[in-house]
Amino acid sequence: MFSRSGYQALPLGDFDRFQQSSIGLYGTQKGGFSFGSKQDPLGPAGNTADSSQGWLSWICHGIITSLVFLLMVVTFPISGWFALKIVPTYERMIIFRLGRIRAPQGPGVVLLLPFIDHWQRVDLRTRAFNVPPCKLTSKDGAVISMGADVQFRVWDPVLSVMMVKDLIAATRMTAQNAMTKTLVKKSLREIQVEKLRIGEQLLLEINDMTKSWGLEVDRVELSMEAVLQPPRENLVGPLATVPPVPGLEGLDGTIQQLAAHFFNNTLALAASGTGTPEAADSMETVNEVEPPTAPLLTATGSARRKPSMDELLSAVEPVLSEALVAQVGASYQVNIALPSGARSTYFIDLSSGSGRAGHGMPEGSPDVILEVAEKDLQDLFLGDLRPLSAYVSGRLQVKGDLHLALKLEELIKAMKQRR
Known part of the structure; x- marks a missing residue:
C-alpha cells in the first residue's frame, strides 16, 4: 500500500x-501556508504521485x-x-x-x-478582557502587583480560527508576558508617572505578535493594584513612591515628578508646623463670572462625601457643549441600582445640539444602555474608576456598542477639567 x-x-x-x-x-x-516553488526532494515521480x-x-x-x-x-x-x-x-x-x-x-x-x-x-465587534494582577520586581527592587485591561477586535476571521485555538487565552498570555518583560526594566517611579506611555509601547509590542492571528489590539490600560515592597534604594525621599498627580497624567514624566515633589514638600511643611502662618491658612478661589455649581466633593479633614445623583446631574449639565457632542456623538440611557433595591433612570444625550441630560428615558432609542450601581457610578464620575475597568470587572453592564460606551470617558474628563 x-x-x-x-x-x-x-x-x-x-x-x-x-x-x-x-x-x-x-x-x-x-x-498562511504556501509551498511556493520549492522542489520535491523525491523528484518528478513524487510530484506526479x-x-x-x-x-x-x-x-x-x-x-x-x-x-x-x-x-x-x-x-x-x-x-x-x-x-x-x-x-x-x-x-x-x-x-x-x-x-x-x-x-x-x-x-x-x-x-x-x-x-x-x-x-x-x-465575532468582529470590539471586546475586552483583563490581565490578572501579577507580582513583579521593578528595576529598583520594588515589588508591585500589576494588571491590565486590554481592548481588541478581530479583523481577519480566517486567521483567528486557523492560527490559534483559544484566541483570548493566547492574547492574554501574550499581553502578560509583554507587560512583565517591559516593567522589569523600569523603576517604580517610571511605572507610576509614565503609565500611559508604557501602555502605548505595550500596544505596539502586542500587535506585532498578534497580527498573524488576525487580531488587533486597540487599547492597553495598566492598573497598579498595590506596591508590596518599596524600592531598596530610595535616594530621593518620598518622590520615588508617590503616585502621579491627579489631572497631570497626560504630561511628561519630568513635569509630573516636579509637581509631585512640590506637593510633597508643601505637605511636609504643613505636617511639621514649621511653615509660616500664611502657609497654614487655606485659600479658596471663587469664580465671580459663572454661578457656582454643586460641588462634587465635600472635604472635612481626610473624609470625602460622595455626591448624590442630583448633584452629579447638576455637575454634568454645565460641561455639555457642541464640542463634546462632536467628540462623543451618542445618546445614553443609564439605569442606576440604588442601595434600597429600587432603580432610577437617567439619560445623557450627546448626539445633537449642545447635549442634554436629565431624569427619565431619552427621546428616541438610545445608542447605549448602561446598568450600574449608584456607588460605582459615583466612582466613575469622580475618576476613581475607569469605564473600561468597570466593564471588564462586571460592575458596568453595557447593552449596545462597547466603543460608544467607552466614549463616555470624554464627559468625565470634561468634568475633571471644570473642577
Whole structure:
C-alpha cells in the first residue's frame, strides 16, 4: 500500500488558493501556508504521485458534495431548517467543507450542507478582557502587583480560527508576558508617572505578535493594584513612591515628578508646623463670572462625601457643549441600582445640539444602555474608576456598542477639567 517510506506533504486545498478579503490595520493577507516553488526532494515521480492524489481528492470532494446537495434538495422542506443559518452584520461564519476551509460567509443567510460542513462563528465587534494582577520586581527592587485591561477586535476571521485555538487565552498570555518583560526594566517611579506611555509601547509590542492571528489590539490600560515592597534604594525621599498627580497624567514624566515633589514638600511643611502662618491658612478661589455649581466633593479633614445623583446631574449639565457632542456623538440611557433595591433612570444625550441630560428615558432609542450601581457610578464620575475597568470587572453592564460606551470617558474628563 505504501510505495515508499516517510510522510507525504498533502495539498491543503482551498486554504492554499484562498485569498483573504478582510482588510484591517495590517492590509491584505494571503493564506498562511504556501509551498511556493520549492522542489520535491523525491523528484518528478513524487510530484506526479502528489498531483494524481490531489486530483483524486478533488474528484471525491465534488462527488460527495453533489450527493449531499441533491439529498438536501430532495428533503428541502425539512433540511431547510438545518441548512440555512442567519449571520448578523457583526459576525462572520467560517466553514470547513470536508476539511477544506472556505471563504468567510455573511452577513445574511448562509447555506450549509448537512453532514459535511463544520462551521464556527467569529465575532468582529470590539471586546475586552483583563490581565490578572501579577507580582513583579521593578528595576529598583520594588515589588508591585500589576494588571491590565486590554481592548481588541478581530479583523481577519480566517486567521483567528486557523492560527490559534483559544484566541483570548493566547492574547492574554501574550499581553502578560509583554507587560512583565517591559516593567522589569523600569523603576517604580517610571511605572507610576509614565503609565500611559508604557501602555502605548505595550500596544505596539502586542500587535506585532498578534497580527498573524488576525487580531488587533486597540487599547492597553495598566492598573497598579498595590506596591508590596518599596524600592531598596530610595535616594530621593518620598518622590520615588508617590503616585502621579491627579489631572497631570497626560504630561511628561519630568513635569509630573516636579509637581509631585512640590506637593510633597508643601505637605511636609504643613505636617511639621514649621511653615509660616500664611502657609497654614487655606485659600479658596471663587469664580465671580459663572454661578457656582454643586460641588462634587465635600472635604472635612481626610473624609470625602460622595455626591448624590442630583448633584452629579447638576455637575454634568454645565460641561455639555457642541464640542463634546462632536467628540462623543451618542445618546445614553443609564439605569442606576440604588442601595434600597429600587432603580432610577437617567439619560445623557450627546448626539445633537449642545447635549442634554436629565431624569427619565431619552427621546428616541438610545445608542447605549448602561446598568450600574449608584456607588460605582459615583466612582466613575469622580475618576476613581475607569469605564473600561468597570466593564471588564462586571460592575458596568453595557447593552449596545462597547466603543460608544467607552466614549463616555470624554464627559468625565470634561468634568475633571471644570473642577
